[in-house]
Amino acid sequence: MDDDPSVLRGLTRMFQVEGYAVEEFSHPRRLLERGPGPRPGCVVMDLRMPELNGLELQEELRRTGWLHPFVFISGHGDVPAAVKAMKAGAVDFLSKPFSTTELLAAVERALAQDRAASLVEQEHQALRSRFSTLTPREWQVCRMVTLGLLNKQIAAELGTAEQTVRLQRSRVMEKVAVDSLAELVRLVERLDSQR
Structure with missing residues (x-):
């Protein structure tokens, strides 16, 4: 994204020659209207x-849910602007003139960061999906099981029969697709760490 048409054309050509899929935007509003692209x-x-300006656009994009990393280029960059951009998540801040090698390296770092x-995020979504199949009661039983309570203790706490808790516990293990209590505990801990 650059408002100088010659710089924009040059960067677009350079990225295309290097094999990147490129979308160019000459105005910040066009990028905001576009929305996030594929990852x-x-x-x-x-x-x-x-x-x-670039910093305001970065802030607006983050506010609207963009997850892609940023690489700043500027002929007018100063240390405070660079620091602010980096603190807000920019991968790099290159001052013009910069070399093609520097820019390509910054883009590769940004793409590697976005891939990771x-x-x-895919792992988190898969984990949330596994637990979303639990009923509210199964979720209660799951929580109590992972706290180390026995079926008899859970039944007393919930005011239900021990056999019912055993059945609900079995359903939890089946729905979440785990074979052991240790595995269930690890998954619940991972799920809690995402919140």
Whole structure:
């Protein structure tokens, strides 16, 4: 993203020659209207642009749910702007003129970061999906089981028969697709760490 048409064309050509799928935007609002693209991806953008500068655009994109990392390029970059961009999650901040090698390396780091984040998010979604199949009562039993309570203790706590708890516990193990209590405890801990 750059408001200088010649810079935008040059960057687009360079990325295409290197085998990247590229979408170019000359105005920040067009990128905001577009919405996030497929993953992995990254946003390469100039610091100075019309209406919204790069830092404001980065903030707005994050606010609207963008997960892609950012690489800033600027002919007018200063240390405070670079620090602010990096604290807000930018992978790199390159001052013009920069080399093609520097930019490609920054983009590769951003794409690697996005790939890793995407895999983690997929794992989190799969885990949440497994637990979403539990009924509210099964979830209560699951929590109590992972706290180390015995079936008899859970039954007394919930005011139900021990045989009912045994059946609910079995359903929890089946729905969440685990074979052992230790595995169930690890999954519940991972699920809790995501919140």
